[in-house]
Amino acid sequence: MAVRLSEVERKYFIRKLGETISPSMPINDIKKRYWVKTVPNLPPTPSYNDMEWMWMMKFISDAGGTIDEYWADEWKEMVKAIGKVPSKYRNENKLIFYLNAP
Secondary structure, three states: OOOOHHHHHHHHHHHHHOOOOOOOOOHHHHHHHHHHHHOOOOOOOOOHHHHHHHHHHHHHHHOOOOOOOOHHHHHHHHHHHOOOOOOOOHHHHHHHHHHHOO
């Protein structure tokens, strides 16, 4: 059975959020709830992309990594931040991260 990125991602954010989540809650709502809870200094009405970007920057900098302006490179940095070897493919990096991040 193939591992689906959307399922792995959902499990990661529910685990990190540490709350009981309705099975019908959309993944983007779960992510936003987590980001609001964990990312300091979010603007009053941030866009989804801004929230994700700020979370990634915080995660990478907290791990001592380097912030890069290119979106695909940030997932490589996210994977490096958890001590894994990144792939050249963004979705593979997401899978590596969500399956292995603490």
